[in-house]
Structures are given as structure tokens and as C-alpha cells.
Amino acid sequence: MSFVKGLKCRECERTYPKRPIAGCEDCFAPLEADYDYDAISRVLSREVIASREKNIWRYRELLPLDDEPVIGRSTGATPLIRADRLARALGVENLYIKNDSVNSPTLSFKDRVAAVAVNKALEFGLEAIGCASTGNLANSVAANAAAAGLPAYILIPDSLEQSKIIATSIYGARVIAVRGNYDDVNRLCCEIAERYPWGLVNVNLRPFYGEGSKTVGYEIAEQLGWRAPDAIVAPMAGGSLITRIQKGLKEFERLGLLNNEVRTRFFGAQAAGCNPIVDAVKRGSSDIRPVKPNTIARSLAIGNPADGYLAASTIATSGGWAEDVTDPEIVEGIRLLAETEGVFTETAGGVTVAVTRKLIEQRRINPDELTVIAITGNGLKTQEAVELAPPIVIDPRIGQFENVIPQLTAAA
């Protein structure tokens, strides 16, 4: 059962059969899965989707697998939370959080893409799987590979947060820390893909894996009652997520699954210390000037984003905008989300919340618009980023407890 006819170059439209391949051999642009939407529209309806298990495979006709998925049965269907307390703090009225910080198995939106990639590697009969990663993809590829019984080779920058390294190694993955930044790791990974018969998730499985991100868009629409929101704010690293959320909404529209037209404006969020896509949007261009990342938001620290040009043009043509925030603003964003909604997100989520605040202050997002913030990762993975006062220590005596109460309430 597959609705993917083959792969097609996004730029020159040359077609390729389904196989592990990094990009177009003529113009080197990314390849896309080419779906038979007419056939899909005959079998996929709201009722069919609603009758299925709550995971990403309820949209399976729109994902690039040929066989039934073997792993990833717990992935997706993350909460869409109406965020009234955060909304009040930001001065808006109609705000939601898409909370992928509780995705399964590894607490980030990367579980969606890794599930697709690892299933695809099994279909292709590849002997191992690997990736270059800023952390979240590493965690998820390692976990999904373990569940699939495939060896995993994970390449990470040597500066990565300790918890992201442990949350990769624990699955028995072969972890290699590379001296340098993510772009250096990526370059090496490309050269590895040339020499070894492995599935490198973000290299030769790229045409397939990115499709997993579309499920963020499908879920938002379904959870809003088959509607596209007015605005979506999403973090940007390689730039793929924001473009795939839009693709997901457009596909739903094309298949007649929505109650409204997709007029969603897309807003991209980056850290000031790594803002090549924001910079392009502000210049009114989709031409990316690479930067050397320097930010606590390591999961977004991609200085030469491969889908940057597409992200910049998606944002511009949707009528959206992009903004960046400083490291202190990122930490404030993390705290604000935790204290208003009880959601502890990682640095990337801090970026997204802080950028949302900025966009609202700039009146680029209006108070009554239905706005969804994509929270993509979990705060337990980047605890180093947040410095909080240590707890007050007392002896187990009620008198001491009563003495510290005034201090605690004053701090709150």
C-alpha cells in the first residue's frame, strides 16, 4: 500500500524512483515524495482518520512508507493546549500550544521524522542507520533504531548538552562527538553517506524523513476541529519544520478535509546568535547568508540551514515574519511558559515563546487571531541553560518551615 509514485526534484522536477538519495543529481536541490493525491482523496476522509489509533500513522496515506510501520506506534498525537494564562501574559486572547515536548519516545518533534526515517530504512533493507544531529534527532534516531534492532551511528557536535548525549548513548547507539559545530558535523556526515551503505537520516533518507514533520500540521488542524489557524509560530534550525507544517495544512485543504481556507501566516523563530533565516526574511530575500552559531539554543544552532531558502519564502509568501531573541530572552521564554502553562520546554521552545512575545508587541500577530505556538522539545534535556536559585534548606522542624514562609512568598 503506497500512494507515493516516486521522488521529484523541488526545483527542476526531475523524477527518481524511491531509493536512498540525498538530492537531485542535476541541480542538487532537495527531492520530495510525489503523492497520488487523487487516489488518496478516494480513501482518506475525516471519518477514516478519526477512526484510527491516535498516532502519526492515522495520516499514513500522506506519509512516504510503502509497508505498514514497524516502529513508532506511540509517536504523535501530542496535546494542543489552550494557553489562556500565557495569552494573558502576552496580551492576546486566542492562543494555543502544540506541545511536542511530550512526544514519544524521546520528547521532541523529531520523534515524528525519526519514526518515518527508521521505518524507511527497514523497508530499504539498510544495514545501519545514522544522522548528524544537534541533539533531539540523535535521541530519537537512537531510540527508534534500538526498537527496530538496527545499529545506529550518531554524529554530534562536541559541545552538546550532557543530557542529550546520555539520552542518545543509553540506547546502545554508536555516538561520535565531532570537534566543531553542527555544520562541520553535517559535512562529515555527507562524506560518510558517500562511503557506507547506511541510511543517514538527514542525508540520503532526507526525501522521506522530513515528511514526518507534516503531521504537526495535520494534528493542529484536526485538534482545532478541522481548521487551519490564523497564525503559527515555529522555531527554525534547518528550516524544514515550518515549511512542512504549511505543506500539511495545504494537503488537508486539497483533500477537502478542512472547514476553512488555509490563510495561515507563518512566523519563524531563531536565536539572535544563529539567525540566518530571520536575516534573510528581514532583507526581503530567500538567499541565506551562513553564520557561525553562538547561542544557548543548541538545537537551533545550524548556521547554514539547508531548507533556509524555502523557509524564508514560505514565511514571506504566507504574509508572516521572522524574529530572533537573545539568550537572556530565551531563558525568560522558558520560564514564562513553565510558570503560566506548566510546560517545561527546552531552549528552542524558549526561543519560540520569546519570539511570539516580540511579534505580538510589534502587532504582527493581532490579539484576536487564532495563534498556535509549536513547542518542539523538552526542558529536561537542556537544564544547563536555566539557572535558578537553589531551594532553601531547613531541618525537619515546623518552626523553621514557618520562618521561611515569608521568604518564599516574597520571592514568588
Next chain:
Amino acid sequence: MSLKITVPTPLRRLTDGADLVEVEGETVSEAIDQLEARYPGFRARLCEDSGALRRFINIYVEGEDVRFLDNLATRVAAGSELSIVLAIAGG
């Protein structure tokens, strides 16, 4: 001056399958001229008609992206390693 150039798979059809090619040149641009002379059509795969590097191609000199250096005018020392790498996704 001899430079070692790593050629990615999609371009090896032009280099008779060779993944490592040695050429002479003092800048990236001169190296590309040499590649073009030896393997006609090579330049068009790397560069737009305007002469600028294609969007999905990265060239690294000793591990440094030439976009951070002097682009195609970047000078290269004898014995340098030059990698041609396709832009890829990440996260």
C-alpha cells in the same frame, strides 16, 4: 600547486568515478577552471550562469565554508583539501 578535491557521488559521473581529484590552482575559482578543462561540464554543475556558487552546493577549504572566506576568490595553499558537499538537512 596541487590541491586535493573531494568529489561527491552525483558529480563522479563527470570524473570517471574518481572521488578524489588533484588539480593546480591558487584560488577556488582557478581550481574550478581546471576541473572544467579536464571534465567539461563541471563548472555548470557547481555554478549558476551568473558564475555564483549554486544554492545547494557548498565548497569547503580545509573544512571552512568558502562563503565565510572569499567565496570563489578564496585563496588556497598548496596541498590544501577542498571538499565539494551538497547542502543537507538537519536538526
